[in-house]
Every structure is written in C-alpha cells, then in structure tokens.
Amino acid sequence: MRNKLIAGNWKMNKDIHESANLIDELKHKVTTNEKVGVLLCPPYISLVIANTLLKDSPMKLGAQNMNDKDDGAFTGEISARMLKSVGCTSVILGHSERRQYFKETNEYINLKAKKALASQLVPIICVGETLEERESNVTDAVITAQVKGVLAGLSATDMEDVVIAYEPVWAIGTGKTATTEQANQVHKLIRKLVAQMYTWAIAEQLIIQYGGSVNEKNALELLSQSDIDGALVGGASLKADSFAAIVKAGVEASK
Numbered sequence: 001m002r003n004k005l006i007a008g009n010w011k012m013n014k015d016i017h018e019s020a021n022l023i024d025e026l027k028h029k030v031t032t033n034e035k036v037g038v039l040l041c042p043p044y045i046s047l048v049i050a051n052t053l054l055k056d057s058p059m060k061l062g063a064q065n066m067n068d069k070d071d072g073a074f075t076g077e078i079s080a081r082m083l084k085s086v087g088c089t090s091v092i093l094g095h096s097e098r099r100q101y102f103k104e105t106n107e108y109i110n111l112k113a114k115k116a117l118a119s120q121l122v123p124i125i126c127v128g129e130t131l132e133e134r135e136s137n138v139t140d141a142v143i144t145a146q147v148k149g150v151l152a153g154l155s156a157t158d159m160e161d162v163v164i165a166y167e168p169v170w171a172i173g174t175g176k177t178a179t180t181e182q183a184n185q186v187h188k189l190i191r192k193l194v195a196q197m198y199t200w201a202i203a204e205q206l207i208i209q210y211g212g213s214v215n216e217k218n219a220l221e222l223l224s225q226s227d228i229d230g231a232l233v234g235g236a237s238l239k240a241d242s243f244a245a246i247v248k249a250g251v252e253a254s255k
C-alpha cells in the first residue's frame with residue numbers, strides 16, 4: 001500500500017517570526033507514523049530557520065517553487081541547489097497560482113521537474129482544471145494534457161520520486177471541496193494516464209495528493225478514498241490545530 005503525504009503550502013504567509021512560532025506549535029501538536037509523511041512548505045525567507053527548528057522532527061521541509069536553471073543572472077529567482085543547501089527535500093511545482101499569475105506552462109513546469117529530479121528534490125507537480133473547464137466538461141482533456149505535458153521525457157526511475165497533486169482550481173481557497181467521488185475519479189484518471197505512459201507498477205506506487213479547501217472536517221473522508229494518497233493543504237496549514245488534525249486523519253486513513 002502507498003504511504004500518505006500531507007503537505008502544508010503556506011503560500012505568501014508568515015514572516016520569519018511567525019514561521020518560527022508556527023513550527024514550534026506544530027512540533028508539539030503533529031504526530032505521525034512511518035506511513036504518513038509530513039511536509040512543510042513555508043516561504044523562502046523562512047527555510048533556513050525552519051531547517052534548524054525541524055532538525056529532530058519527522059516533519060520535512062519543502063519549497064513552493066524554484067527556477068529551472070542552475071544559477072546566473074535571474075534576479076529574484078532561487079535554484080534547486082540553493083533549496084538543497086537549506087535542507088529542502090521537496091518542491092511544489094506548477095501550482096495553479098503560478099500558472100495563473102506567473103504564466104507558467106506545462107513545458108516550463110516540465111523543465112523545472114527535470115531539474116528538481118536531477119538535484120534529488122522530490123517534485124510535487126500540480127495539475128487541475130478551472131471551474132469553466134469543469135462546467136464545459138473538458139476536465140479529463142485538461143488533466144490529460146497537463147499530466148502528459150509535465151511528465152514529458154521523465155524516465156521510469158524518475159517517476160519513483162515524483163508526486164502529483166490534483167488541485168481543482170475552483171476548490172482552492174474557496175471553501176468548496178471537490179466531492180470525494182469527483183476527486184477520486186480524477187485521481188484514477190491520473191493513475192491510468194501514468195500507467196499508459198509507463199507501467200501499472202509505476203502508476204500503483206505514485207503518490208497523488210488532493211488539494212483544495214482540505215480541512216479537519218473533510219480530510220478523513222478524502223484521505224480514505226482508494227486513489228487519494230495525501231493532501232496539499234493551503235489555508236488550514238497555517239493553523240497548527242487544523243494541520244495536526246489533518247495529519248491525524250492521514251494516520252487514521254492509512255490504517
């Protein structure tokens with residue numbers, strides 16, 4: 001059975017002091033086991049202190065984005081090597097907010113995924129349809145194009161380290177969650193696509209997270225679905241009690 005992965009995407013929230021306080025609280029409140037990985041993705045400026053504070057914790061550290069280049073004249077950008085140097089094990093790539101506000105394309109996200117893998121960072125690659133796309137019944141076509149685009153050229157070995165996050169754009173920060181059936185259906189589609197591109201064995205070991213208004217109330221039901229292997233949590237990851245409860249739901253669902 002696949003392990004679960006609960007990740008907190010703090011987005012552009014928490015300065016360095018607030019980050020340290022939240023991590024302190026999380027260290028007291030979050031309990032997990034070997035079947036449920038926990039990942040915190042604070043803003044870049046908090047990664048160094050987070051790495052120090054998480055030294056003896058089972059919680060791991062991730063970033064919210066990175067550049068696809070090694071180094072050079074790219075003002076304001078951060079490379080995979082830099083993330084490694086502050087203790088990151090993972091990086092979120094192609095979040096819908098980056099697709100929407102920073103015009104990131106599947107091709108560009110694919111380049112970043114390749115760089116992350118070459119740098120021993122686990123890429124958490126996000127896909128998801130907009131409300132307009134869902135209402136026009138093109139969800140499957142959109143997800144198919146995204147999955148094929150972001151995974152293009154990745155080897156079977158690469159796939160052992162890839163995580164995919166399905167985040168329907170209309171469910172992000174809106175309080176609207178996809179129903180468990182809607183979510184599980186898309187997760188199954190993603191797994192089938194990966195099986196077609198690689199093998200069923202690779203598809204079966206792939207962790208596919210759900211993201212979009214996950215909270216302590218809906219987490220257990222979502223995480224109990226056959227193909228939902230974790231959660232990428234936004235708003236609720238900023239409150240220690242809520243995030244700890246979501247991790248607890250993950251532990252429960254993994255039994």
Ligand code: 13P
Nearest residue numbers: 009172173212213234235
């Ligand atoms: P919310 O949990 O705030 O809806 O955000 C989801 C998300 O975008 C996580 O990456």
